Amino acid sequence: MDAIIDVTPIYLAGFWVTLQLLVISGVGAFVVGALIATLRISPVPSLRVFATAYTEVLRNVPLLLVLMFCAFVLPILGSDLDFFPLALIGLIAYTSPFVAEAIRSGFNGVPVGQAEAARSVGMGFIQTVSLVILPQAARMVVPPLINVFIALTKNTSVAGIFFVNELFKQTNAATRDNPNAVIIVLLYAAFLYLVITVPLGLIAGAIEKRVVVMR
């Protein structure tokens, strides 16, 4: 019990950083991912090629490598950003292809007749996507997207290696200072991750219920 009280200040500090990493990179990855998914179905071949290449390269490279590139190589290339934004760049770059693929699966789930119908009444590509396909796709992509964000929550712990003081890293000092309560302080850290991920799952369930459509 003493150990839990003892490590709470550093855990809360780490929890706050983890939460910031999650929210900012989550929003960033969603924006980039949505853009990539749109490019992927765009009528311009070169954009489709770019989006495919982006997705395949980034989602097939280990996160550790992506973050290492951001933390070590970008500064060599002249970036003078702090380690926190560098980690954000890495997390966004790594997560966005997964978001893009989740969204694309939603696009593909909309019957092709819907797009043809939109065309036939004279809508352009942007209108077709934003007014017809996206509203229908959105309800289908909620569960896979929440999956991606839960994975992102846990992935933020890798940023700890690259100089960001997130939650998981605090377990190092916590186990050092409480050698007789190692398991307890580790379980405590696991619990704090659950505090983020379990509600995410519940939110996903609630949204799903609300947007479900009978077809």
Next chain:
Amino acid sequence: MRLKKSLMISAIAITSILGLSACAGAGGGGTTPPVAEKPTFEAGTTMAKLADAGAVTIGTKFDQPLFGLKAPDGNPVGFDVEIGKLVAAALGISADKIKWVETVSANRESYIENGTVDLVVATYTINDKRKEVISFAGPYYNAGQDILVLAGNPEGIKGPEDLKGKNVCSVAGSTSEKNIAAYDVKLITTDTYSNCLEPLRSGKVIAVTTDNVILAGLADQNAGEFEVLSNPFTEEPYGIGVKHDDDAFRNFINDVLEKSYSDGSWKAAWEATAGKVLKTPEPPAVDRYTS
């Protein structure tokens, strides 16, 4: 079993290749201390037993640059190795009659207790808990937490006080991290010390701090890029481990150490190894504690 063995061999091969490329700057070498001619010892002592056998088994690290690092020929090189040679020479045993055994931090006590090695010289910090199971001669060197900066020390750092409010890199959860935190530095932490080098190069941190022995190894592997301040601000006395309560052997080794301090062989051993990166310190007074 067969697979395991071949795996083991390739693992060793890979480690030695890595070790080789890593320490391109560090040549083997070392000193050859004059071997005592037929020294005589009281019968029944460890010294008499070893001198009669004409061979000694010494435990040291095989992975600690500048102190005990396995060279391509299979023998370790470094300051600990030189100290081992000095002790062996006083027993009338030449360097080629020493059998080197790798000891890691976790097996040093048990190797001494069960007689796998006769003595251990392996960056072995003297502390009371260890004194309960083995005995220590020495210390022969006072290590301590030190600071690594860019070569030429562009920031003019003299000690930990100069790091206040500045970005300093260390390993999360290490004792070094805890020690430096007391100086109000801005800590940038990671999981291995070698990860700290790139931020130091790019100027994101102005110093890296941990035990000077580790820092010296990093500086040695990246010749010309970094320097160690050689101003340790904590104390880790390194001793030579022998069997518990073998006071005759312990006193003998202490005598050998004191003689090496006065006749310059300790200094020569230092300069041939760790002295390439760290400044030559004053040898510490040996501690003839009574257990």
